[in-house]
Amino acid sequence: MGAGEGGGSEVGDMSEADDVAAGDFSSWVVGMQETIRSGHDSDVPCDGCTACCTSSQFIHIDPDETDTLSRIPEELLFPAPRLPRGHVLLGYDERGHCPMLVDNQCSIYEHRPRTCRTYECRIFPAAGLDADDDDKVLIARQARRWRFTFPTRSDRDRHDAVRAAATFLDEHSDLLPDGGAPTTVTQRALLAIDVHDVFLRRDEETDRTTVVDPDPVAVRVEMVRRRGPRDAT
Ligand code: SF4
Numbered sequence: 001m002g003a004g005e006g007g008g009s010e011v012g013d014m015s016e017a018d019d020v021a022a023g024d025f026s027s028w029v030v031g032m033q034e035t036i037r038s039g040h041d042s043d044v045p046c047d048g049c050t051a052c053c054t055s056s057q058f059i060h061i062d063p064d065e066t067d068t069l070s071r072i073p074e075e076l077l078f079p080a081p082r083l084p085r086g087h088v089l090l091g092y093d094e095r096g097h098c099p100m101l102v103d104n105q106c107s108i109y110e111h112r113p114r115t116c117r118t119y120e121c122r123i124f125p126a127a128g129l130d131a132d133d134d135d136k137v138l139i140a141r142q143a144r145r146w147r148f149t150f151p152t153r154s155d156r157d158r159h160d161a162v163r164a165a166a167t168f169l170d171e172h173s174d175l176l177p178d179g180g181a182p183t184t185v186t187q188r189a190l191l192a193i194d195v196h197d198v199f200l201r202r203d204e205e206t207d208r209t210t211v212v213d214p215d216p217v218a219v220r221v222e223m224v225r226r227r228g229p230r231d232a233t
Contacts, residue, residue, distance in 0.1 A: 022146035025155040056096035056135035127166040127189035161199040165192035175216040
């Protein structure tokens with residue numbers, strides 16, 4: 001999330017006509033897969049935008065994030081529903097603002113939760129989805145400003161594959177592993193990015209890729225492989 005140093009411009013001041021360069025699609029999506037799989041920081045040019053810190057979001061914090069947990073008053077945290085003991089959520093105030101946002105900047109930026117470090121609103125245009133919750137108007141507005149570039153055929157193919165994956169996940173949630181079906185637009189966008197390679201086929205002779213409609217079993221297998229043996233039921 002983007003409430004780092006240099007914050008200041010309010011999303012509400014932004015015009016939707018103000019396009020923001022999102023980078024070449026292939027480079028971005030491969031980097032985003034790495035972020036999803038490793039939990040490393042995402043590199044988002046937020047430029048002072050705090051939409052994700054002011055949009056009534058519950059911030060999940062893992063038990064191993066001890067440094068982060070030590071910076072947040074206990075009374076602001078509560079157990080995360082349906083997750084094992086130790087997983088907690090950081091809520092928001094009556095304005096929908098994260099309580100750690102002070103003077104439009106994250107007061108624990110260097111120690112912010114992993115959820116914030118990996119958050120990326122480019123996932124929405126990448127997957128052809130809108131952050132459509134009423135509370136997420138600012139995020140949706142910011143997300144619509146991103147403009148990817150597609151200098152190669154591969155950029156286009158990957159973009160089409162991510163969108164195809166997002167549609168598939170919406171239409172075939174019953175075929176996904178137990179507990180694997182996304183329940184929010186954000187989860188669907190992230191999962192589509194993570195598994196989109198299954199929707200691409202490379203011709204060995206020409207080395208060209210095409211977007212394909214995969215066997216649902218192949219998608220399920222890829223999800224299980226990505227998420228580990230706990231989902232192999
Ligand atoms: S902890 Fe709160 S203020 Fe800091 S980046 Fe996360 S959501 Fe924003």
